[in-house]
Amino acid sequence: MQYRSTRGSKNQTLNSPAAIIQGLAPDGGLYVPVKFPKADFKLEDLPKLSYKQIAAMIISLFFDDFSKEQIKSAVINAYSEQWDDRSIVPIEKHDHNFYMELFHGPTLAFKDIALQMLPQLMTRAVQIEQTDHKIIILTATSGDTGTASMRGFANQAGTDVIVFYPEGGVSPVQLKQMLSQRGKNLQAIAIKGNFDDAQTEVKKIFNDEHFKMRLIQNDFQFSSANSMNIGRLVPQISYYLYTYGQLVRRQEIKLGDEVNFTVPTGNFGDILAGYYAKKLGLPIKKLICASNENNVLTDFFENGVYDKRRKFHVTNAPAMDILVSSNLERLLFDLYDENNQQIASLMNQLTQRGHYQIDKQIFTQLKHIFSAGFATQKQVQAEIKRIYNYDRYVIDPHTAVGSYVAHQYQKQTSDTTKMIIISTASPYKFPETVYEAITGRECPQTGIPAIKKLHEKLGGQLAIGVRALSDREPHAEKIIEPADMEKMISTILNLK
Numbered sequence: 343m344q345y346r347s348t349r350g351s352k353n354q355t356l357n358s359p360a361a362i363i364q365g366l367a368p369d370g371g372l373y374v375p376v377k378f379p380k381a382d383f384k385l386e387d388l389p390k391l392s393y394k395q396i397a398a399m400i401i402s403l404f405f406d407d408f409s410k411e412q413i414k415s416a417v418i419n420a421y422s423e424q425w426d427d428r429s430i431v432p433i434e435k436h437d438h439n440f441y442m443e444l445f446h447g448p449t450l451a452f453k454d455i456a457l458q459m460l461p462q463l464m465t466r467a468v469q470i471e472q473t474d475h476k477i478i479i480l481t482a483t484s485g486d487t488g489t490a491s492m493r494g495f496a497n498q499a500g501t502d503v504i505v506f507y508p509e510g511g512v513s514p515v516q517l518k519q520m521l522s523q524r525g526k527n528l529q530a531i532a533i534k535g536n537f538d539d540a541q542t543e544v545k546k547i548f549n550d551e552h553f554k555m556r557l558i559q560n561d562f563q564f565s566s567a568n569s570m571n572i573g574r575l576v577p578q579i580s581y582y583l584y585t586y587g588q589l590v591r592r593q594e595i596k597l598g599d600e601v602n603f604t605v606p607t608g609n610f611g612d613i614l615a616g617y618y619a620k621k622l623g624l625p626i627k628k629l630i631c632a633s634n635e636n637n638v639l640t641d642f643f644e645n646g647v648y649d650k651r652r653k654f655h656v657t658n659a660p661a662m663d664i665l666v667s668s669n670l671e672r673l674l675f676d677l678y679d680e681n682n683q684q685i686a687s688l689m690n691q692l693t694q695r696g697h698y699q700i701d702k703q704i705f706t707q708l709k710h711i712f713s714a715g716f717a718t719q720k721q722v723q724a725e726i727k728r729i730y731n732y733d734r735y736v737i738d739p740h741t742a743v744g745s746y747v748a749h750q751y752q753k754q755t756s757d758t759t760k761m762i763i764i765s766t767a768s769p770y771k772f773p774e775t776v777y778e779a780i781t782g783r784e785c786p787q788t789g790i791p792a793i794k795k796l797h798e799k800l801g802g803q804l805a806i807g808v809r810a811l812s813d814r815e816p817h818a819e820k821i822i823e824p825a826d827m828e829k830m831i832s833t834i835l836n837l838k
């Protein structure tokens with residue numbers, strides 16, 4: 343299948359392995375299918391299929407340049423013993439809503455679903471394309487992408503991973519995970535700035551022609567593990583289909599019934615995968631976009647104006663502390679009937695002026711599919727407590743943002759459609775906030791000791807991924823200015 347840039351001509355195309363290796367288009371746009379595929383499955387197949395089968399089906403649909411054999415082995419490697427639940431994605435029902443638990447992988451957040459798969463696709467893409475350059479995975483992270491991509495790519499031949507994260511902008515457990523992940527090919531570096539600073543600089547480095555030439559001369563080539571990479575986005579479509587099938591199987595819904603999904607959103611990757619699932623024919627009524635105090639998307643869905651000129655908040659749901667949601671570009675591309683010039687112009691306005699407004703008619707279409715809301719840090723704590731009090735179910739702060747917004751939506755509308763809340767991280771990844779929410783007392787410790795405290799309170803068995811955390815000694819933190827990121831990369835790669 344051929345891909346193109348959201349900002350480039352539809353006649354300039356490349357195949358899926360090349361799009362995955364490149365990560366980002368040279369014009370700053372994101373890769374999208376030239377022709378969005380038609381589903382080759384029927385809704386009634388879904389209840390019968392395992393997670394792995396659905397994953398293989400979706401990957402074959404979007405990435406048909408890979409052989410069936412390549413896809414099969416990739417899926418087996420990505421979704422095996424490193425998951426602590428055999429179903430990969432368990433679905434829980436609490437307080438009349440469903441929680442799709444995406445955090446049973448090795449780094450305890452939903453990023454593992456895609457980042458256990460992306461390295462598998464990348465190594466096979468390199469074979470197909472016969473690339474002889476070493477692939478440098480350059481990634482900005484708000485916490486979870488960093489750990490999950492380091493874990494996914496650790497010791498993968500032909501790849502190096504360089505992760506930039508905001509100093510003080512990730513949770514103590516996320517920091518410990520990044521600094522203690524072992525692998526000869528991994529580097530995590532803090533920058534004095536926030537996630538948007540890191541992401542903006544990464545995009546700039548990606549598109550620096552001079553630097554790109556220098557890399558090539560040294561036999562290197564950049565790729566990305568952010569959800570800007572289509573190879574990371576596509577595997578995420580699978581869990582929407584799988585969950586629907588499972589709810590039919592459990593007789594919670596009937597085949598063909600519509601469902602709603604609430605998605606805790608940062609870079610708009612997860613919710614965009616839901617939109618793609620809907621485009622493939624999954625009966626989704628509403629996709630509800632849930633934000634924290636960085637509620638730029640809530641306002642956008644309210645009035646059609648995207649305006650990033652606002653205060654940046656460091657919150658208790660740090661993976662969502664983002665003001666520039668990259669994947670919104672792919673949604674707009676679709677709604678604007680693939681008009682790349684319009685998209686280039688909107689994105690240019692965002693960079694130049696910090697805001698843009700979409701057409702009225704596009705806004706109407708948008709409102710039809712999406713709804714949005716946000717939760718403050720206090721509301722996040724209260725929501726963790728509310729769900730815990732209901733039946734002792736424990737959710738993490740990001741899931742709590744989703745749960746709160748879903749609950750508000752249900753109170754404010756008469757929509758009784760079955761609701762699935764996407765549960766994006768293990769509560770043990772953010773033990774300080776969860777402990778405080780449940781006990782009403784500030785957690786006396788942070789990081790690993792806080793996990794122990796929370797576990798004392800909750801009891802039960804700890805997942806392997808949580809237990810593994812205390813074993814390793816972290817490296818010392820390296821902190822640099824955003825302006826020095828390019829220089830740092832040169833040093834790490836020892837560029838001539």
Ligand SMILES: *Cc1c(COP(=O)(O)O)cnc(C)c1O
Binds near residue numbers: 608612613661766
């Ligand atoms: C990354 C992340 C999100 C946001 O997902 P996007 O795809 O960036 O919208 C939400 N919750 C957690 C725990 C995350 O790691």
